Structures are given as C-alpha cells and as structure tokens.
Amino acid sequence: MPPKKNTQIRRKEIVQAALQIIGEKGVHALTITEIAGRAGMSDANIYRHFKGKQEILEALGDFISEAVMGKAAGIAAGNGSTLEKLSVIFRSHAALIAANPGLPRFIFSEEIHLGDPQLAKTIAGKMAGYIETLSTVIAAGIKTGELRSSLFPRETATTLLGMIQFTALRWSITRGAFSLDAEAERLWNNFLRLIQAASSPTPTETNPMEPV
Amino acid sequence: MPPKKNTQIRRKEIVQAALQIIGEKGVHALTITEIAGRAGMSDANIYRHFKGKQEILEALGDFISEAVMGKAAGIAAGNGSTLEKLSVIFRSHAALIAANPGLPRFIFSEEIHLGDPQLAKTIAGKMAGYIETLSTVIAAGIKTGELRSSLFPRETATTLLGMIQFTALRWSITRGAFSLDAEAERLWNNFLRLIQAASSPTPTETNPMEPV
DNA sequence: GGGTAATGTGAATAGGCATTCACATAAAGG
DNA sequence: CCTTTATGTGAATGCCTATTCACATTACCC
Numbered sequence: 001m002p003p004k005k006n007t008q009i010r011r012k013e014i015v016q017a018a019l020q021i022i023g024e025k026g027v028h029a030l031t032i033t034e035i036a037g038r039a040g041m042s043d044a045n046i047y048r049h050f051k052g053k054q055e056i057l058e059a060l061g062d063f064i065s066e067a068v069m070g071k072a073a074g075i076a077a078g079n080g081s082t083l084e085k086l087s088v089i090f091r092s093h094a095a096l097i098a099a100n101p102g103l104p105r106f107i108f109s110e111e112i113h114l115g116d117p118q119l120a121k122t123i124a125g126k127m128a129g130y131i132e133t134l135s136t137v138i139a140a141g142i143k144t145g146e147l148r149s150s151l152f153p154r155e156t157a158t159t160l161l162g163m164i165q166f167t168a169l170r171w172s173i174t175r176g177a178f179s180l181d182a183e184a185e186r187l188w189n190n191f192l193r194l195i196q197a198a199s200s201p202t203p204t205e206t207n208p209m210e211p212v
Numbered sequence: 213m214p215p216k217k218n219t220q221i222r223r224k225e226i227v228q229a230a231l232q233i234i235g236e237k238g239v240h241a242l243t244i245t246e247i248a249g250r251a252g253m254s255d256a257n258i259y260r261h262f263k264g265k266q267e268i269l270e271a272l273g274d275f276i277s278e279a280v281m282g283k284a285a286g287i288a289a290g291n292g293s294t295l296e297k298l299s300v301i302f303r304s305h306a307a308l309i310a311a312n313p314g315l316p317r318f319i320f321s322e323e324i325h326l327g328d329p330q331l332a333k334t335i336a337g338k339m340a341g342y343i344e345t346l347s348t349v350i351a352a353g354i355k356t357g358e359l360r361s362s363l364f365p366r367e368t369a370t371t372l373l374g375m376i377q378f379t380a381l382r383w384s385i386t387r388g389a390f391s392l393d394a395e396a397e398r399l400w401n402n403f404l405r406l407i408q409a410a411s412s413p414t415p416t417e418t419n420p421m422e423p424v
Numbered sequence: 425g426g427g428t429a430a431t432g433t434g435a436a437t438a439g440g441c442a443t444t445c446a447c448a449t450a451a452a453g454g
Numbered sequence: 455c456c457t458t459t460a461t462g463t464g465a466a467t468g469c470c471t472a473t474t475c476a477c478a479t480t481a482c483c484c
Binding site: 111114120150167169198 | 238239240317320321323325326327332335336339360362363364367368370371373375377378379381382384385386399401402406407410
C-alpha cells in the first residue's frame with residue numbers, strides 16, 4: 001500500500017531520523033522501533049536498507065564526521081587571517097551543535113566507542129585530524145605574529161576543542177539550560193585574550209551576562 | 213553458608229564494584245548481574261542494600277562528586293600561590309581520572325543524565341560549584357598580579373576544565389591509547405603560558421614528545 | 425541459648441529489544 | 455502485459471536485564 005523509495009533515499013532518511021532521536025531523547029532511546037517510527041516505516045523495513053543497527057551507527061558516524069570536520073577543514077584551507085579562521089571554525093562548530101544536539105551525544109557515546117571498535121577507531125582518527133587542522137592554522141598564526149610566539153600549536157588546538165566540547169556536553173546534560181551561542185561567545189572572547197599577541201593590548205571590559 | 217556483612221559495608225562494596233565495571237567495560241556493561249558478581253554476592257542480594265539500580269547510580273554519583281570536587285575545594289581553600297593551587301588541582305584531577313577511568317564515563321554518561329533527572333541536576337550543580345571554585349582562585353590570582361589582568365575568571369576556569377574533560381574523554385574513548393599524565397603535563401605547560409602575567413617572560417622551549 | 429531481624433540465595437517473572445520469516449505489492453524492464 | 459526484483463509489512467523468535475519471591479542461615483540481643 002505505501003509508496004516505495006529506493007535504498008539511497010531510505011538510508012538518508014534513516015540516518016537523519018537517528019540523529020534527531022539522539023538529539024531529543026539520547027542514544028539509549030535509539031531503538032529500531034523508534035527509528036522506524038520516525039522515518040515512517042515498519043521495523044522490518046529498516047533491515048532492507050541496513051544490515052543491522054551497527055551499520056546505521058557507522059553511517060551516522062560518517063555523516064557527522066563529514067559535517068563537523070569537513071567544514072572546519074574547508075575554512076582552514078580558505079583565505080583570511082588566523083584569528084578570523086579560528087573564530088569562524090569555533091562559531092560554526094558551536095552553531096552546528098546548537099542545531100543538532102545529537103552530535104556531541106553521539107560522538108562521546110559509549111554505545112559507539114565500546115560497542116564498535118572499528119567505528120571508534122574511525123572517529124578517533126577524524127578527531128585527531130581535526131586537532132591537526134587547527135594546529136596548522138595556529139602554527140601559521142604564530143609565524144605571522146598574530147598569535148603569541150610562546151604557544152604550542154597542538155596543545156592550544158586541544159584547549160580550544162576542549163572548550164567547545166565541554167560546553168557542548170554541559171549544555172546537552174542540562175538539556176539546554178543556557179544559551180550555547182552566548183556561552184560560546186564569552187568563551188571565545190576570553191580565549192582571544194589568551195592567545196593573541198600583545199602588540200595591540202586588548203582593553204579590559206566586562207563580558208556580557210553570565211549564565212546560571 | 214557465606215559470611216554476612218552489614219549494609220554500610222555492602223553499599224560501599226557495591227559502589228566500588230560499579231565504578232570498576234564502568235572503568236573496565238563501560239556504563240552499558242553495568243548490569244545487576246555484573247555488579248553482584250564483582251562484589252561477590254547474588255543478584256538478589258543487591259536489593260537488600262539498594263532499592264534498585266537507580267539508587268546505586270545515585271550513590272556512585274555522590275561518591276564521585278565528593279572525590280573530585282571535594283578535593284579541589286580543599287586545595288583551593290588551602291595555602292599557596294594561585295599558580296600552585298591551579299597546578300595541583302589540575303594534576304590531581306588528571307591523576308584521579310587515570311586511576312579511575314570510570315569517572316569521566318560516568319559523569320558524562322547519558323544513562324545518568326537522561327535516565328535520572330534528579331541525579332542529573334545534582335551533578336550539574338556540583339559541576340557548577342567546581343567552576344565557581346576555580347573562578348575564585350583565578351580571580352584571586354588576577355588581583356595579586358600572578359595572572360593576566362585581562363582574563364575573565366569564569367571563562368578561564370571553564371577552559372581549564374574543558375581541557376581536562378576533553379582529554380579524559382579522548383583517553384577513555386581510545387581506551388588509554390596515550391599517557392594521560394604526559395598529555396596533561398603538556399597541556400598544563402601551554403595553559404600556563406596562556407594565563408601567566410607577562411612579568412617574567414617564559415623562555416620558548418619545545419614540549420616533550422607528542423602522542424599519537 | 426532462644427528468638428528476632430538482617431543478610432543471603434536460586435528460581436521465577438516480566439518487559440524491552442534486535443533480528444528473522446513468510447508473505448505482499450509496487451516498480452522497472454522487456 | 456508479464457516477469458523479475460526491490461521494497462514493504464505484521465507476527466514470531468530469542469536474548470538480555472531488572473526486579474520479586476519463597477525460602478535459608480547468620481549475627482545479634484537479652
């Protein structure tokens with residue numbers, strides 16, 4: 001009775017449904033029945049398009065990796081000053097998370113890391129690549145004198161990412177109790193003061209409104 | 213046949229068993245059967261000491277909060293310079309995690325945050341308290357001139373915590389593929405350069421051995 | 425030492441979940 | 455138009471897990 005769609009389309013629908021479910025109810029709510037319901041099909045039909053739940057997770061992992069890290073790599077490779085690039089990457093990442101709360105939940109979910117060693121390795125690799133991309137941008141900024149010469153690029157990159165991820169997790173945990181964008185803005189302002197070369201000393205201001 | 217112990221002792225044994233299991237196999241492996249086996253008792257006996265699994269998680273949450281944040285608060289209240297205090301808190305935290313891999317897994321586990329709103333609120337509160345404690349230490353350091361005057365205390369504290377948590381999660385995810393202590397050391401060296409007042413300029417050195 | 429309460433156990437019970445099966449039916453190609 | 459293949463479904467199946475129950479046995483109190 002219901003119309004039919006080919007596997008290519010169905011796979012995308014299923015992956016998107018999965019991402020939404022994780023964002024709204026968490027990884028533990030990611031059951032076949034839930035996915036099938038959200039994607040508008042029967043449980044059994046899921047298996048026409050994916051070998052099993054594991055394969056869905058792998059596809060979701062690929063999608064998320066591409067969305068987050070692909071974007072950052074594009075910005076890094078483009079034109080602009082180091083500070084502009086870092087700022088855009090940071091804000092894009094925060095915005096992407098704000099729009100898809102399932103993102104950090106999935107990336108740091110144990111379901112993935114302990115349940116599927118292959119997927120875990122892939123994600124860890126992408127994460128290392130992300131750090132590498134940021135490191136390169138930071139190293140370039142040090143060379144041009146935009147950033148302090150005393151910085152270690154890799155550690156500074158890790159610190160920046162940690163800032164994002166920690167805040168994303170706190171936001172996810174508290175189920176959006178504060179504005180992710182506003183918090184990201186405050187953190188970025190502060191980070192800028194930490195890394196910027198002292199040539200043009202930043203005037204001391206107060207940061208806007210603190211959250212709860 | 214087996215000897216009997218009172219509830220006080222049993223509760224501690226059960227909580228410790230749970231923490232170990234999470235560290236070794238993850239939160240998803242935290243079943244009643246697994247806990248009972250590790251603690252040397254029958255499944256049914258667990259229910260003599262806890263009302264249910266949820267109550268075990270709550271007790272574990274209290275234990276971990278006390279271990280991590282209680283320690284930091286103690287250090288913060290003690291004597292020493294700001295940089296010494298921050299350094300000790302940072303290293304203690306990293307060491308505690310290295311000794312108990314279950315710690316970050318539990319704190320950021322969805323099983324807790326989405327499964328038990330009450331517990332989630334408690335943990336979020338403790339986390340906010342931790343940030344507050346660090347902020348106070350940092351604010352004091354700014355006043356004495358040890359730290360740059362341009363820092364925002366709360367955002368700097370969040371950055372420090374993010375650095376720890378992100379690294380702990382990456383370490384946990386990769387199942388200990390790198391040395392947590394060594395990485396913490398590198399990150400701390402870099403962070404020091406970020407926050408320290410420029411009175412005694414740090415000589416430029418290279419950081420020891422990078423991990424994978 | 426006898427009774428009572430706390431602690432201990434193996435064997436149900438019940439629910440949730442991923443996956444499979446036998447059977448439709450739409451789509452595509454000739 | 456008819457065959458073949460891809461897509462679709464409801465109803466099992468079987469496993470894993472938390473929790474309960476009826477029945478011991480130890481520890482403690484007087």
